[in-house]
Amino acid sequence: MSRRPFEGGIWFWLSLAALVALCVIILYPLINVLASSFGAARADGRSGWQVLFAEPKYLRAVGNTVLLGLVVTLTTILIGVPLAYVTARFRFPGKALIAILPLTTLIVPEVIAAQTWLMMLGNNGLITRTLGGWGIPIPSFYGWSGLIIVMTFIYYTYIYMGTLAAIRGFDHQLEQAAQSLGASPGRARLDVMLPVVLPAVLASALLVFTLVVGNFAVATILGHKVELLSVITYQTFVSEIGNDPVMQSTLASVSIGIVALALFLQRFILSRGRYEITLGRGAKAADIRGAPALALAGAATVVVLISLLPLASVIAGAFTRARGPVMRWGEWTTANVERVLINAPDPIINTLIYAGVATALSLIFSTGVSYMLVKKRNILTPAIDYLAALPLALSGTVIGIGLVMSFNQGWLSLTGTAAIIVLAYLIRRLPFGVRNASSTLYNIPNSIEEASISLGVPPLRSFVAVVLPLMVPAIAAAGVLVWTTTVAELSASIVVYSGGRETLPIQIFRLIDSGLMAQASAYGLVLVSIILVPIIIATTLFRLDVFGAK
Amino acid sequence: MGGISIGGVSVSYAGNRIIEKLSLTIKDGAFFTLLGPSGCGKTTLLRTLAGFLPVDAGEILFGNTDVTLWPAHKRDIGMVFQDYALFPDKTVFDNVAYGLRARKRDETTIRARTGEYLERVGLSGFESRRPAELSGGQRQRVALARALVIAPQVLLMDEPLSNLDAKLRVQVRETIRDLQKEAAITTVFVTHDQEEALALSDAIGLMRAGRVEQMGTPVEIYSMPVSAYVADFVGAANVIAATTQVYASKGADVEVQMAGARIVARSVTDIPAGPVKVLARQEDVQLYAPETGSGIPGTVFRRQYLGSRTHYKVRFESDGPVLSVERTGLDHGSIQEGAAVRVVLDKARTLVVPR
Ligand SMILES: Nc1ncnc2c1ncn2[C@@H]1O[C@H](COP(=O)(O)OP(=O)(O)OP(=O)(O)O)[C@@H](O)[C@H]1O
Ligand SMILES: [Mg+2]
Numbered sequence A: 001m002s003r004r005p006f007e008g009g010i011w012f013w014l015s016l017a018a019l020v021a022l023c024v025i026i027l028y029p030l031i032n033v034l035a036s037s038f039g040a041a042r043a044d045g046r047s048g049w050q051v052l053f054a055e056p057k058y059l060r061a062v063g064n065t066v067l068l069g070l071v072v073t074l075t076t077i078l079i080g081v082p083l084a085y086v087t088a089r090f091r092f093p094g095k096a097l098i099a100i101l102p103l104t105t106l107i108v109p110e111v112i113a114a115q116t117w118l119m120m121l122g123n124n125g126l127i128t129r130t131l132g133g134w135g136i137p138i139p140s141f142y143g144w145s146g147l148i149i150v151m152t153f154i155y156y157t158y159i160y161m162g163t164l165a166a167i168r169g170f171d172h173q174l175e176q177a178a179q180s181l182g183a184s185p186g187r188a189r190l191d192v193m194l195p196v197v198l199p200a201v202l203a204s205a206l207l208v209f210t211l212v213v214g215n216f217a218v219a220t221i222l223g224h225k226v227e228l229l230s231v232i233t234y235q236t237f238v239s240e241i242g243n244d245p246v247m248q249s250t251l252a253s254v255s256i257g258i259v260a261l262a263l264f265l266q267r268f269i270l271s272r273g274r275y276e277i278t279l280g281r282g283a284k285a286a287d288i289r290g291a292p293a294l295a296l297a298g299a300a301t302v303v304v305l306i307s308l309l310p311l312a313s314v315i316a317g318a319f320t321r322a323r324g325p326v327m328r329w330g331e332w333t334t335a336n337v338e339r340v341l342i343n344a345p346d347p348i349i350n351t352l353i354y355a356g357v358a359t360a361l362s363l364i365f366s367t368g369v370s371y372m373l374v375k376k377r378n379i380l381t382p383a384i385d386y387l388a389a390l391p392l393a394l395s396g397t398v399i400g401i402g403l404v405m406s407f408n409q410g411w412l413s414l415t416g417t418a419a420i421i422v423l424a425y426l427i428r429r430l431p432f433g434v435r436n437a438s439s440t441l442y443n444i445p446n447s448i449e450e451a452s453i454s455l456g457v458p459p460l461r462s463f464v465a466v467v468l469p470l471m472v473p474a475i476a477a478a479g480v481l482v483w484t485t486t487v488a489e490l491s492a493s494i495v496v497y498s499g500g501r502e503t504l505p506i507q508i509f510r511l512i513d514s515g516l517m518a519q520a521s522a523y524g525l526v527l528v529s530i531i532l533v534p535i536i537i538a539t540t541l542f543r544l545d546v547f548g549a550k
Numbered sequence B: 001m002g003g004i005s006i007g008g009v010s011v012s013y014a015g016n017r018i019i020e021k022l023s024l025t026i027k028d029g030a031f032f033t034l035l036g037p038s039g040c041g042k043t044t045l046l047r048t049l050a051g052f053l054p055v056d057a058g059e060i061l062f063g064n065t066d067v068t069l070w071p072a073h074k075r076d077i078g079m080v081f082q083d084y085a086l087f088p089d090k091t092v093f094d095n096v097a098y099g100l101r102a103r104k105r106d107e108t109t110i111r112a113r114t115g116e117y118l119e120r121v122g123l124s125g126f127e128s129r130r131p132a133e134l135s136g137g138q139r140q141r142v143a144l145a146r147a148l149v150i151a152p153q154v155l156l157m158d159e160p161l162s163n164l165d166a167k168l169r170v171q172v173r174e175t176i177r178d179l180q181k182e183a184a185i186t187t188v189f190v191t192h193d194q195e196e197a198l199a200l201s202d203a204i205g206l207m208r209a210g211r212v213e214q215m216g217t218p219v220e221i222y223s224m225p226v227s228a229y230v231a232d233f234v235g236a237a238n239v240i241a242a243t244t245q246v247y248a249s250k251g252a253d254v255e256v257q258m259a260g261a262r263i264v265a266r267s268v269t270d271i272p273a274g275p276v277k278v279l280a281r282q283e284d285v286q287l288y289a290p291e292t293g294s295g296i297p298g299t300v301f302r303r304q305y306l307g308s309r310t311h312y313k314v315r316f317e318s319d320g321p322v323l324s325v326e327r328t329g330l331d332h333g334s335i336q337e338g339a340a341v342r343v344v345l346d347k348a349r350t351l352v353v354p355r
Helices: A008-036 A048-054 A056-089 A101-107 A110-121 A126-133 A144-168 A172-180 A185-214 A217-223 A229-239 A245-272 A290-318 A335-343 A346-375 A381-393 A396-406 A418-442 A446-454 A459-487 A504-513 A517-541 B042-050 B092-102 B107-120 B136-148 B166-183 B194-200 B218-223 B228-233
Strands: A320-323 A326-332 B004-013 B016-026 B031-035 B057-062 B077-080 B154-158 B186-191 B203-208 B211-216 B237-244 B253-258 B261-267 B274-281 B285-288 B296-305 B310-316 B322-327 B340-345 B351-354
Touching: A008 A245, A008 A346, A008 A381, A008 A396, A008 A418, A048 A056, A048 A245, A056 A144, A056 A185, A056 A229, A056 A245, A056 A290, A101 A144, A101 A290, A101 A459, A101 A517, A110 A126, A110 A144, A110 A217, A110 A290, A110 A504, A110 A517, A144 A185, A144 A217, A144 A290, A185 A229, A185 A245, A185 A396, A217 A229, A217 A504, A229 A245, A229 A396, A245 A381, A245 A396, A290 A320, A290 A517, A320 A335, A320 A517, A335 A346, A335 A517, A346 A381, A346 A418, A346 A459, A346 A504, A346 A517, A381 A418, A396 A418, A418 A459, A446 A459, A446 B077, A459 A517, A504 A517, B004 B042, B016 B042, B016 B057, B016 B211, B031 B042, B031 B166, B031 B194, B042 B077, B042 B154, B042 B186, B077 B136, B092 B107, B092 B136, B107 B136, B136 B154, B136 B166, B166 B194, B186 B194, B194 B218, B203 B218, B203 B228, B211 B218, B211 B228, B228 B237, B228 B274, B228 B351, B237 B322, B253 B274, B285 B310, B285 B322, B310 B340
Parallel strands: B031 B186, B031 B203, B077 B154, B154 B186, B261 B351
Antiparallel strands: A320 A326, B004 B016, B004 B057, B203 B211, B237 B253, B237 B274, B253 B261, B274 B351, B285 B340, B296 B310, B296 B340, B310 B322
8 A cells, every 4th residue: 555656656667668578579489489399390290399309310419519518618618717727826928918818709700710710720721721732631620620629719718707707806815724724735725716716617617508509600610410409490490481480499499498407507506515706805916937937828829829810810811812612822802802892781781780770779778677677676677687687598599580480470570671680689688788787787876866856856867867977988888898799690680680681790601601701701801890990999099998897 | 935744654665664653743944853773764764755765654744735745856855865975977066056957047046056055065166076086074065065055945964974073073063053044944864873963953853663752852852851762862871670659640759669769750751650760860860978868878889080070880789770970060080989878869850751
């Protein structure tokens, strides 16, 4: 019997609107995917699940996907954790190089990473042919080896960054305390540091596992004969569009299940140990010299150089003469770049428009939603919170298929429009946007807004006048990050796009499929520039801490 | 203009009743202080008056207008927040001018009034600074000027002095009182500092767990506390268990039995016969030499000489409670530890309250 007819009202209706919107664009497609997997997949009336367990091809794909996920998670941990430890605890020549690591994964889209590795190590690759010319045969890069190597070098930075943050926040004194109690330095480190750093490693490992399971670009380009869930889901979708959506739903449901299971396992492990994140003073980095320093510097440099390889090859490829699929290395030309800029700029224009609209909408929506989550909680906000985080557990392919199934016809028919691409972008980046805006809002005390209201400014105007200006730097930084990840989006947009609406990643993917590497590189160069320019402007001109937002 | 009347207001947070059927009236232009221990609901009541919290029941009147259902921005209040709540990206001038701009005053008026109030709080010359470039006391005064410059109908202040050092506290509280008096703004001031409350207020409401335990002028609250709780919260008091044989009506003298003796004290409310409490402030207890003959015999077992006064702890011979006594005057330090004394409780200054 609370009498609250005043400003609680407007926020209640706004949060109801947000909840309805999220249900329509996230929950409804998801339910569609899950529900239709139980429909009849074959003429004999077997459901998608019965087919899945009956046909070895599907079971193999599930097994391969989980295996690849586990292996890549392990290899990324093996590279990422030691690298983080070394950078946190030691100073050595060339350490500054490692600071650019997060950049490399951010600015090189997965599709370009896969492509450039192929340009070097594929059947026609520069290194393969050079070594072959010298009589040194190297094994095929397609299949497991290529998948593992490329994904490892794309994803290890997630482990590196997660672990580094944890070690930096770890109180060195804890470690010394354990030593003073008689443990040897090695033991002390393990005993004390592990429980603190492990949750961070586990969290980033789960992220890597999710990304590998959902990976579409590398899996398709390099998978070859290795059947993977995301690839056959996409193939089922392409070949059977319109007539048999059941199998694609079943496969999509399986990948949702795998991620959900991994998430559950992580929770389980964390809840069994008593892991706490203690924030204390980080240990000071120690100087090391001599041979160990050289070895460290050498190893770190190798890792960084390999990470930068895609960037170098895409630039070289863009300016290399090509006849059909054959690259004429050493013969330079600007023809490729001229072609994509002057004769066929459509993918560039499409990308700029769709990603621009999606970034703007994403910032507005996630700022509004976060505001309700942090400052105007009501009975609806927990559901909003949960729904907005849901896309984290869904791969791009799954989101794309859900959208196509849900908005193909009927009251909201979006198939074939640009809107469905923008929607796919929006959904994929929503969790990031909301998390970022929420953490900013937590740092702005409620009283500032109340002060404005008490001085006679209505609630909504108060928010715009005093809260929003304080959020602007963080929103701008998030905008840059949303932009860079949106223009590189492939797995959802390739499912929902229609002819004439190709974006840069889609066009690059198609060119790689046809073996036209030089042209793909030229578009790749444009894509990397579109990503890099805003980052450079934001960090140098506006001094935004773009990577702090991550 | 007008005062504030609160009638039977109840407020809850997430189903928990914090304020329970609270009623009180504040006179037009009065400086009213809400006093009470941490967590008793002072901030909750203030935020309810401001319109940031909805009421479950009851009504709030500003003057003769029922504002119970009005949104905060229409209530014409000035509010000083405990954490200042200055707009960090705006200059001192823009902070103070904010409310005037919201009221669409013309720019000349805004300049003049903002300048005037900044001068009053002693911050002329700080116009173009940002809050981060000010000291705590200066921020406090900006917050004050920002709330006062709009000449609100009601001024609400939530522990506005809590973050200042002792000297600044006294200085700023005098400024507050001057500005408030001059504009005769009805003011509600929240504090848990009893000295502040006594020094500033026209009236005090002493709160206990969401209710007003006693309401009155500072003199009434201090000298006629209605319960041991009030007496103990406003200035330390000796609370002694006692019994009465007869029914005592409010204001009457009544004989009570305590520490093996009989004394006469004044009853603050109607009290049935039985167990009661006797209240005596430490400066109201008299100590005499043992040979005087009257009073309850006791022994001084601790003496603290504090210059302007001396604190004694006295134990009754009959093994009763320990009394705190404060003596001032010419020979206030003359009694030594271990000395036998006679304790006299003056009936005009000794109160009987229900157990
Ligand atoms: N946002 C909230 N949600 C739930 N309970 C709250 C909230 N704010 C305050 N309370 C509870 O309401 C009661 C009164 O709180 P209030 O802030 O009014 O106390 P106060 O008298 O101002 O105390 P203090 O002197 O410490 O500021 C407390 O028990 C507190 O726990
Ligand atoms: Mg309070």
